[in-house]
Amino acid sequence: DTGVSQDPRHKITKRGQNVTFRCDPISEHNRLYWYRQTLGQGPEFLTYFQNEAQLEKSRLLSDRFSAERPKGSFSTLEIQRTEQGDSAMYLCASSPHQTGYTFGSGTRLTVV
Amino acid sequence: AQSVTQLGSHVSVSEGALVLLRCNYSSSVPPYLFWYVQYPNQGLQLLLKYTTGATLVKGINGFEAEFKKSETSFHLTKPSAHMSDAAEYFCAVSDPQGAQKLVFGQGTRLTINP
Numbered sequence: 001d002t003g004v005s006q007d008p009r010h011k012i013t014k015r016g017q018n019v020t021f022r023c024d025p026i027s028e029h030n031r032l033y034w035y036r037q038t039l040g041q042g043p044e045f046l047t048y049f050q051n052e053a054q055l056e057k058s059r060l061l062s063d064r065f066s067a068e069r070p071k072g073s074f075s076t077l078e079i080q081r082t083e084q085g086d087s088a089m090y091l092c093a094s095s096p097h098q099t100g101y102t103f104g105s106g107t108r109l110t111v112v
Numbered sequence: 113a114q115s116v117t118q119l120g121s122h123v124s125v126s127e128g129a130l131v132l133l134r135c136n137y138s139s140s141v142p143p144y145l146f147w148y149v150q151y152p153n154q155g156l157q158l159l160l161k162y163t164t165g166a167t168l169v170k171g172i173n174g175f176e177a178e179f180k181k182s183e184t185s186f187h188l189t190k191p192s193a194h195m196s197d198a199a200e201y202f203c204a205v206s207d208p209q210g211a212q213k214l215v216f217g218q219g220t221r222l223t224i225n226p
Contacts (some may be wrong), residue, residue, distance in 0.1 A: 033213065042116075042202050042216030043156070056211045064219035091155055101214065103148075103149075 004094050004104035012110045013082055020078045021107045025094030032075050034067055037089040082111045114139045118217035127223045133220050135203030141178045145186040147177055147206040193201040198224045
């Protein structure tokens with residue numbers, strides 16, 4: 001068990017480009033979450049998977065954002081046509097049935 | 113809907129002094145409550161959590177918090193601050209049912225003076 005792994009740690013992209021982030025949760029955790037954290041703010045919920053099913057999405061998740069969790073293992077978060085307002089830390093977390101999130105170290109996205 | 117208010121975006125204490133970080137919450141159902149710590153460019157690490165049972169919760173690194181339903185509060189304390197405690201602290205609330213997504217406060221930056 002090496003915890004929740006996120007890749008890449010940092011991503012700089014030009015406005016209008018597409019980016020994809022990956023999250024590898026703790027293997028026995030069936031719940032997976034994505035959060036976004038902008039500078040000086042607390043994290044905000046984006047989406048939630050139970051196994052491979054995406055069960056809840058925030059209104060923050062515009063149609064440029066898509067998340068998947070094929071086979072209930074790793075997850076990807078894709079942002080299409082990036083905007084400067086997408087610059088943030090994207091955090092992934094996993095959890096077993098009961099409470100107790102484990103967060104990854106995050107992917108810091110900078111859109112220039 | 114749930115919400116969290118952390119009183120004081122920045123708290124500064126001397127090394128060895130008491131640390132008190134304030135958190136008030138709003139929830140329409142009995143909540144689960146959490147404190148997380150975040151070091152620069154890192155993810156969040158769970159300090160402690162309240163789900164049910166004893167209202168005084170002890171966590172890692174000498175921190176503890178008390179759930180006070182009548183005051184809708186979950187303040188974080190540590191008797192004696194260390195330099196290594198300097199970080200950003202987040203209080204969070206979740207609904208025990210459903211997705212159990214976390215709603216975070218704005219955070220409190222803790223500075224320790226030598």
